Amino acid sequence: MTIRRTEYTNGVAAPSVRATGGDLLPGGVIGDGRYRLLASFGVDVRGNAHFWRARDGQLRRDVALTVLVGDPTDRDATVAARRTLERAAHAAQFTSPAVSRVLDVLGVGSGVDPSEGVLGVVVADWAQGTDLVDLIAEHPLPAGTAARLLEPLAIAVDQAHHAGLVLGVDHPQRVRVGPDGALRLAFPGPLPRATLQDDVKGLGAVLYLLLTGRWALPGGPQSIPTAPLDPNGVPVLPSLLRHDVPTELAELAVRSIADASIGGIRTSSAVLRLLEAVAHRAEIQEQTELLNPIIPGSGGGDATTVWTTRPVKDDGRRRKLAIGVTALTVATVGVLAWVGMQLISLFNDGSTHNTAQQYSVSQTPPPPGSGGNQPQANPPPAPKVGAPVKPNKVLVYAQKGDDKDNAGSVKRLIDDNPKTTWNTGKYKQPFPAMRSGIGIIATFDDDTKFAQVSVDSPSDGTVVEIRTAPSANPKLEDTKVIGTATLVNGKTDIQLAAADPTKYVLIWITKLGVSDDDQNVSQFREITFAQAQ
Secondary structure (H helix, E strand, O other): OOOOOEEEEOOEEEEEOOOOOOOOOOOOEEOOOOEEEEEEEEEEOOOOEEEEEEEEOOOOEEEEEEEEEOOOOOHHHHHHHHHHHHHHHHHOOOOEOOEOOEEEEEOEOOOEOHHHOEEEEEEEEOOOOEEHHHHOOOOOOOHHHHHHHHHHHHHHHHHHHHOOOOOOOOOHHHEEEOOOOOEEEOOOOOOOOOOHHHHHHHHHHHHHHHHHOOEOOOOOOOOOOEOOEOOOOOEOOHHHHOOOOOHHHHHHHHHHHOOHHHOOOOOHHHHHHHHHHHHHHHHHHHHHHOOOOOOOOOOOOOOOOOOOOOOOOOHHHHHHHHHHHHHHHHHHHHHHHHHHHHHHHHOOOOOOOOOOOOOOOOOOOOOOOOOOOOOOOOOOOOOOEEEEEOOOEEEEEOOOOOOOOOHHHHHHHHOOOOOOOEEOOOEOOOOOOOOOOEEEEEEEEEEEOEEEEEEEEOOOOOEEEEEEEOOOOOOHHHOEEEEEEEOOOEEEEEEOOOOOOEEEEEEEEEEOOEOOOOOEOOEEOEEEEEEEO
């Protein structure tokens, strides 16, 4: 290390540091002598960013430094460093428990001496806890634990993206695990050209690392093995490396990393929604395991052992467990009461009348999810098919956070040319493994009462629901099913139930066809509509 000058911090002389080439050493000071370097926590070689724990000599507290080093005569390096500092300054406006707060940004002329090879410094709160790399050093984490650890960081990324900010969650040494067991972005400072999609890929790569102990993006630390790739250059599923990883979590990790052009997840909202579902199911499973006794003599413990795992002193978990036990008790009492009523009616003067409503041969029980509505004694007749009516536009419809598959070509469905087609995306797992469905919403000029929808498709086995909608971008729960069908190769006419006139019709695809390469995908040629007479 070349000694350039002597700085004083708290009255104690400390050597400055010649940083060109990354020659940063513990005990050196930067930032006009304010920050004394304590320990290195990694390097992001893509942006020549060095991560340090340092001591703020003025406020006497530890801070996290992202030190950008490089040759001050290299214009590209100085421009890139300035761009990183600008993005870090914008991120200072964003606050989240899962992101260390940016305290200061130092550039040339404001605390940074370029002659020392330092092009910029991002100063942030120090995040107590453990290195992410150290966390998985011995072995990967259980799937449920990995999902819960990542969830707070995914929430922060999603919030930042809604504010138009890129956080730079794309390197394992930027992330630490807090004492509360949640991941935290400890060293802010996104790369100059980082995009929102890079954050999404970073979340997928962090999840992949937690599940497998391997890093699946370029530029990772040499101490971490790289993820194996399939022939398409995509990381292999974590479930192939660890058989106890659920398929949906493995798919989430890989699809977050993959490019959108080959079915990758585009948005942080989609990652978060799927991650929350997995974490919730894992928590329920763990609570259930607390109730499983070990059978004496089975090798799981002595005869006095009651719990498969030690009960956790967690008030929130105990409350959830109590609610579950209470619900189970109420359900049991209800079943016993029903059985008692059946016995009473059986022996009640030979009467064969049941207190429950009996459905006639011509009636059917209410479909699942219909809210338990009783069938109508005289349902309205299906409307007669009248003249065709053409929508003024069609759009791809997806639930919040899901990708809109091939949105640019969906207008082919109403171009009166069966040689042009619209395809859904290709999925390795069928619905609802990664999403509940995908749809096409048609908009008409006037309120119309519809009698039939016809779908021309070569993808037999595809299942669609025809739904009326209150707007062009509704919530799925606000739409109403008026017809359903399993498509055949060719034209399928779907007769609709009587419904109020509407301007918006949703064709909601709940099951995809299967391609020759075992991908789940459906293709559509034309969709036509007929109004009621």
